[in-house]
Amino acid sequence: MSTAAIPKARYLPPKEAGSFRQILQLYETRQYKKALKVSDTILTKFPDHGETLAMKGLILCFSDKKDEGHELIKKGLRNDLTSFVCWHVYGLFYRSERNFEEAAKCYVHALKYAPDNTNILRDLALLQCQMRNWEGLITSRKSILSQRPNVRQHWTGLALGYHMVKNYELAENILSKYEETLKELPKEDYEHSELLLYKNMIIYESGDVNRALEHLESTADQVTDKLSVMEYRAKYLLELGRLPEAVKAYRKLLHRNPDNKEYFYGIEMALGAKDDVEKRKALYQVLAKQYKYSDPAKSIPLSFLSGEDFREAVKTYIVDFLTRGVPSAFVNLKPLYANATKVKVIEEVVLEFLKTLSHPSNGINGIEKNGSTKEKDSTPTTYLWTIYYLAQHYSKIGQSDLAFEYITKAIEHTPTLVEVHMMKAKILKRKGDHVAASESMTTARELDLQDRFVNTKAAKYLMRAGKNDEAVNVVSLFTKNDAHGKGVADLHEMQAMWFLTEQGEMFNRLGKIGLALKRFEAVKKIYDDWWGDQFDFHQYCVRRGTMRAYLGLLGWEETLYTEHYYTRAAFDAIQTYISLYDTPKSARVAAELEGLSEEERKKAIKKAKRERAKQNKKSENEKIGGDDDPLGKNLENTTTPLDIAEQFWKPIADCPAKDPSWKWGEEIAKRKEQSAAKAELEITDKTA
Template structure:
């Protein structure tokens, strides 16, 4: 019976779970797990009255001891059920009645304040919150007195102080951290950068430090040696000030100033790994992942025992599509005797796998990318299965509130960002595979080599050679998998077990060659889409993916559902606007829809579109967002989709880089350039070249718009740990 109840709660069969727990209670009424399990079953069914009645009967049988944690947890669990039942006053009375039995006094006061607020009694809520603040102030004062060198008590006031008080406190915090040489100083202050006034004060202080440290080796022009405890600031203070300013200007997008300060710091101390990491991060934000990965590689070579630098270096390599190099980098900290990819898969290292999937996708190695996406999906399935052991553990340990929270977390597990990223990559790949099936990539010209020029024929041969090499690698992998299958079958016959065979079959299912040649890509895309529609409906991407999939399957009602879901988010997302225009055109052009479908479409679309034409819808969208670059791109794409004779107007609209426009960033301009490359506006090579040149002038460090690879010229060579770690000046090429 107990095993049956565990299976029922695992499968979320709450009705069956309640019946089984009731029978267990009847069989073993003396066990507390029987009472608690039965109460939780009613709670999960949202029958709060029965849950409270069962818990109250069980509570009467207990004899609490002083400082009894389990009894305290039971009281707080009752309070949480009352709160869920919207019986806020009863919950307050319950907490007040058993206040002496509750161990966690701070949580008690916070719960009471929250309940008063839910009742609308703001004065009582404020009074309780003041009481909790006083308690925290005492704790804060005690920590500050006992740990005067601790940085956290000094940083916390910066989040709420303003004006001169903020300036004084941040001045003290900056001086102390720069003097100590804290590498994470900028990271700790970055949350303050949402307030422009605080950013301005921080910039004013740090630039003053920088100039005065160069002139006088002091922080401020008015400082003296006597006021500075009789000492000048050490040279490292200037070094960390330069490092902070480099990160500060990098965050603000002023890459020239950022490179200026980080290069000065590297000139003084070229062997400090943190400086190389900062420079790599600046290159990443400036749009050049190749040089970013190069500097992280240099930083890692300076401190090969640092796991964090190793991970960041691997991530940058993956962003630069260097998958094999990233795996070799991770091999330094993975289990010996196994490949880094397999070991990281066993450890469910999902950041690595999502980055690998994105890198393979950019390299158009669809099978390898999908393999990593499916591995991430399996991790979430395994995490869901792993909760099985906690059903008995939590009841035994009496962590009731945490147990209910765990069950609810598992129900929405796939709204995690790792799953969303993996699912997004997989859906995009399956959509591409539906439009361009593997094996049909060759164009008509490629199938007739006699029609190609010498250069085109050379490119075709290189492409065929790469395809043959990839096919050979996949064949070798398939043969290796077959060998493992044969070995596993032999072992199974000898031992009578089939576990290894199951593992081998699962690994065989994730062969890249099979994944990229699936029979129905859209069906596989829907498999990843369903959790997004259920758990990530607040994200516009979920509805865009749904529309793109169902539009290819010709499902007008499901397309309408996606449009309606995105419309209800009240978003002005430019990508969703293109979907709305396409759907309106599709419905107007459809002539063979059943009458029942037409009736539903007419009724629902009238409230969304207000009977406008596609042209009017696009014009209104453009008028409302004419100063935004991403919205202009969407309007231009919709314009060309409606009428291909408007190519010139659409290109002018999308490619404008006027100073009055907002959103002119590397990412947005890269999306415009990618749209031109994919021929969303037809053949426009001349416009694409001119746009690339214009963007190169705006973003000279970005490799996307550079006419040739951006290469740093070494200004000096430094040998560190046997590794050639040359320091270069990235501004040289662009200032000439």
């Protein structure tokens, strides 16, 4: 809240009014202690002054006294319900709590008493972006622009609103009118360059590709992002059917970056070769010679060739990789494994190539033990990477025994190579032997103690084997460690989703439900933070003119909660909470005691009490970062498991990109209906 927005404080003498303005200045510069002292001097004389009470409350909220601050804000508002300052402060409080809906309501109330306040309008516009209220944004941005027409970001902000409701004509007109206000066009101005490209994007999305191309070419000399100009031009020419020009445009792009697959696909379309295998084949033969170090020029043909053509192409591709000892050969070819016929050909090609290699037991580099030279020309590394590839191949197609046989040969050949032990661990994992897999991955880690990636994989495999303490010790070698939990707190801070999800699933398997739920809640909090963090960019990106990047951010945020780690943690949490609802704690305890004698029951109850006391004591001793429930007992013993499960589900359901696992939403809804019906029946019985 800018000090420029605040007029002379209401109902205060000149001296205190000056002090009140000082509070605002101190708040803006985050000098909270001084601001509190000044507010206390005003409240000593005017204890019911609403605006001072509200400001003091807001400052207390930012001084880790949220409850006390909230009460003061409400008191200040009650004392002066017609003060736009009090309503604005209340909105700022809700915004800090990320309760954007309530914050927006407060700003709307504030505007009733100060309809032309630019800062409140700006804050409301930011909230409307956050809540995707584009119609409201247009209204707010119109009001701001009418007051500050000399600022570029206000024109851009209004254009954004029209763009998001697909009113492309008005969005373009707004940007054109802004350009008309400029006395002279800026030269080599990055922000103006981005504005031109944003306008070009709007023209293109309106469907007028020809005019988009004309605009692009007329403004190209003012744009600093030359690569985007080249890419847009090639795309527009292709869509307009100006194929010879499109071919030239894509050739320029390929010359600039021959490893971009999209450029290859573009030139295919421009030459009309997309649906003609022979044309595509001939094209890539030329491109492979022209760009001999380009991988896409060699790998793309593997996706459309078949028969002998495929065999020859894949043979050349694989043999080159294996001869040079490229460990990622299998990764590059993995997309082809969706085609069973091509998988068979790949297997035959690699096995044939293996036969041409000298076996290490006969000597090295083709020299036999008796000193005679063999005709075969190979090196130990070529043999190694070939059998390593075969281990990956057979593991991928589900032939674990053959995969294990080849990886064992690879380990015997070079026992100090990290990759072969990691592959052995992966094969064992796929066979279901998680303990042996963790041991193999640990061996790989010990061969290179400075490799963080291998350290991470070792920790993950240990957790899958149920070895939590070992996993924490391993992963803590690369983290900041504290007195309790070693590096776990640091992994929370670093938002290490892989660790939180793996550990949560491990705790679930071990029956430590509370700890599992703690980890799933931690994942949810990280994603909630990411959703909330976009708020800062609604202002920043519009001010800096980076509209294309901003639109990319908005698009990513729309699908945020359908990302792998969130859905993985959410579905595990939902299943667990549904299970807690279906089998309440009393039922679980009864099931554990069922079938025991009276004496055994008493012993079991006493043991449970001791365990509970021990865990409570442990909880007190292991409070991390002010966490009052480090073991998650409150989550495990919740009386509203369905409500919490619904909190995990709702963000997925609200995403435009729907997740296929809708059954969990249905399961929650079904149980909530049953619960409501049961509660209604109980009320009816009591009434009767």
